[in-house]
Each structure stands twice: as structure tokens, then as C-alpha cells.
Amino acid sequence: MKRVFAGLLAVAFGVVLLLGISASTGLFSYNEELLDDSAASHYIAKDVNGDTGEIIFGETMDAETGSANMVTSVIANYRSFDTLGEVTVLFLAALGVSLLAGSMDKGRKRRKSGFILKVSSGILFPLMLVTGIYIFTHGHLTPGGGFPGGSMIASSFLLLYLADENFRANVRGFKIAEGIAGTLYVVLGIIGLLAGGYFLINFLPTGVVGNLFSGGIIPIVYVIIGLKVGSEITGIITDMFNEEVKA
């Protein structure tokens, strides 16, 4: 019964999305003017800091990012601070795998952590947590945003796990937070769809660039993404540590 309901919900949502998109012109039909105006075209043409002219494969010297692949130039150049957060996520995942693989060989017990690490984790935890929140609430002003901020929050919980072998975070709380954040993201997108025409349109007034309360819905989106990423990764870490104890 639950699955049927979920399936129906998904189909209904898909229909609403399709209707909304086809109602807003210029997204299904290829509209050259719209693409020219959008920021993406500047990233593709590698002329964000100024007009560099047309990029021709095999001829152009010293393009703005120095890379031919447009995805690489975005990931490793225009938004490389965000990539730092993603690298951290990868690092955490690799750590979890090695923890699991390491616990396979018998005779390895959980070791007690030292006094110094245990006490200092109590002081460093709030510092790292507040830094993570600072990073994703200022995503529209400074580099960073949801991903690095979320991974900072997860790292502060990782510190607690490493500092105290008996520590267990409240998994249910994180699952709930993750679910709420995911739902809010979709709801925000649908409000944009109804108000403006396409998914996640920036329907709030945007204000002066550089002020804290500016950017329309972008800060809200970043807060949601940060909460979602943070609770998700913390959940993964918790699962991994639990698995290690079981194995």
C-alpha cells in the first residue's frame, strides 16, 4: 500500500514538473537568446573575467582556465573551493571503507582514545560546528556553500567519534533532519515553479550584493543543502562505526 502510494506521488510530481516546464517557454524549445544571456554560457566559453573570444579547439592559446574540458574548468577552477568539500567527502568514504576492511582481520579491538584528544574534542567540536554553519549561511557571499559547510558539520561529528570510542550519535535525528531538508528543497522548488515558471526560480527580492540578507532564495537553498549534506554524511559515518563494532 505504501509503495503504491509512493509511486502515485512520484508520477503526480513528475506530471506537475513536466506541465510547469512546458508552460514556461524556452526550456523545452532551444532558445538561443536565453542561453546567451545565462551565466552558463560564460562558463562554457571561458570568458567569465572578460571577453576572450571564441574558443577553437587546437588553436586557442591560454584560455581562461587552461583546460579544454568545460566540466573540468568549472569543477577544478571556477568552483574549486566547493570541490575541496567534495574531496573531503571522498576522504571520509575512503576512511569508512578502510575501517570496514581493517576490521575484517580478527583480533583488532577498539582502542581507547587518549585523554588529550578526548578533552580537546569538547572544545573543538562547537568551534567546527559553528564554522560549518557559518560557511553554508554565507554561501552567497563567500566561496563555499552547502557542500563544504555540510562536510564541516560531518567532520565535527567525526571528531567526536574518533575522540570517544563509546560515542554514538542519534541516528534517527539525522535521518529526520535529512528527510525534512530534502522535502523542503523540493517544496521550495515547487513554490518557484508556481510563482515564476520554472523549478527553483529565485522568487524572493534579491537585495544589495554583499549584504547578508540578500540573494533571494539562494541562502535558503544553501542552508537546506548544508543541513542535508551534513546529516547525510554524519549518518554514513555513524553507520560505518556501528558496522565496525558488529564485524
Next chain:
Amino acid sequence: MILQIVFFILLGLGVLFATIRLFAGPTPFDRVISLDMINIIITGLLAVIAALKGNALYLDIALVFAVLAFLETIVFARFMEGKK
């Protein structure tokens, strides 16, 4: 200008020595210590770059980097504990 070059040379020397230890280090712990040292030097470098460019955004990156460097050291230390 010369002063900047002097600073970068000194910093490069520190990173160079640490890198030699990173490759030479007999135990894994030596390698982690040299990595930790390189990370902290990079934190200082980011702060200096922020001052040179006059852009406070690099300070955020320095802070995040310091946090991640610390966690990296702790993770490796806890993970390698008891392994021979």
C-alpha cells in the same frame, strides 16, 4: 617584492624538507607527520595570500583547511593505532 620572494623561498624550503621526509620516512607515522607539517604551512601560506591579494575570502579557506588538516592527522593516528 624581494621580501615576498624571501618568504616564499623559506616556505618552499620547509615544504621541500618535509616532502623528502614524506618519501624517505621509515614508518607510516613519519609520513603522516610530514603531511601534517605541509598542511599547516599551506594554512599560513593561504593567510599570506589573502593579505597580498587583499581578499578576505582566502581566510575562510585557510580556516577550513586547518580543520581538515587536523582531522586528517587524527584519523590516521587513530586508524594506524596498534598496527605493526
Next chain:
Amino acid sequence: MKKYISNFIVCYAVWILLAGVSVPELVLGAVVSAVLAALLWKLLNLELTWKTPFALVLFIAIYLPVFLFELVKANIDVLFRVLNPKLPINPGFVKIKTGLKTDFGKLILANSITLTPGTISVDADDESIYVHWIDVKGKDHDEYAKRISGKFENILGRMSL
């Protein structure tokens, strides 16, 4: 309630250091700190009392200069040891008794030992700190303690940390 307020104050202080002083930042910081202090009731174990500001001032005014002086001395010590071709070292693991009561005081002492000449603290338990000493001097444990942690312990003990 006391715990909530101290958690709130610590989070808010970190926020102000990060974001600077301006009206929107202060408002957002207050909201964030209030939510954090409420949600993470169990995880944050910070306790502030009315004496904390005075202790902080004393710490900055008295302890910090001594510590910084020792830190500079430690680095010059390392410099000489490294530049001396004979490498005069005689290492050993030493146990140091400490009379400090609070965990926080012991943490500060252990970190200070790590950053002062020739020593690095390895671990600690209820009443002693275990130290790796690069150049063991002296005969018994009292003398070790006096040489390594004497100054710091004196100041921290008077601040009743």
C-alpha cells in the same frame, strides 16, 4: 539553564569571531547559537561560571606571555639542536605528577608541555602526564616535574583551573 546559557555564549563568541560585528550578522548569529544550544544539549559540555571572564583575562595577561616566551625558546632550542652536527640528544619517557584538578587545566598543561623546549606529551591520566623528553636531565620524578612543568603548573594552580 546554566548549561544552555554557557553553550549559547560559546557558540555566539565563535560566530562573532568568524563573521565580524555588524547588525545582520549579530542577529543571525544569535538565532544560530540559540538553535544549536537547544539541539545539541547533550553533546556540548561547556560550563561557564561568573568567574570565567576574570579567569580569561588572567590567562591572557599572565599565562600567555610566559607560554609565548617558552615557545620562542623551544624553537631556538630546536634550531640549535638541528644545526649542531653532533645532535646532542638523550631521549626518554618520563612521568610527571600534576596537582591540577580540572580536565581543562590538564589539557592546557599538556599542550603547553608539547610546545615548550624538548618535550612532547604522549598521554595523561587522572594525576600524571606522560612526556617524551628529548634530553633527560635530573635524577628523580620530582626534579623532572620541576624542570618540565614547574612554571606552568604554578600559574595554572593559582588560577585554580
Next chain:
Amino acid sequence: MSVLSYILIIAGGIFYATGGLGLLRMPSLYTRAQAGTKATTLGTMLTLAGVIAARPEWTLKILLIMFFIVATNPVGSSTLIRSAYRSGVKPYGQPEVDDLSGFYGKEEEQ
């Protein structure tokens, strides 16, 4: 940037280079960790002080970074040393005093 800030950051750079040299020349893991930790902590503090001298308006954030470095750096290396000791990494030469030898023995037997 002013002369004072340059003096401070170059002093920081000198300590970075010293720390690297210490890491390279010291004979055992424990002594290397000492040289590295002390030198990088002071080096970073001096460098950050130089940045404060150049840009006084960033003082608060740099103070936070400074506090973070001073609080984490010794913790990181002492955790690493502890883990190395428990893994059986030998110190240089024959230590005259080894008070730690019995400390972890009890826990292992559990």
C-alpha cells in the same frame, strides 16, 4: 603591506624552514614530531601576526585561526605519538627512563 608585517612573516618563514630541517635531521619519530610541531606552530602564529599587521580589519577571524592552530597542532602530534608508541615504534637509542612501558599493558590484556 608594511615593513613590520614583512618582518613577521619572514620570521615565520624562517621557523617553517627550521621545522622542515628538524623533520629531516632528527634521528627518531618522537624527536621529529617535536621539531615539526613546535616550529610550525610558532611559524604559523608569526605569519598570521604579520597578516594582522598588514590588514588590521581581519583581526577577529585571524585570532580564531590562531587559536585553532594552537589548540589543534599539539593535540594532533601527541595523538600521533601515542598511537606510534602503542604500535611499537622504537625511540632513538636506549631510553634511560621509560615510565610509559607499563601504562598500556593492562588495557591490552582485557
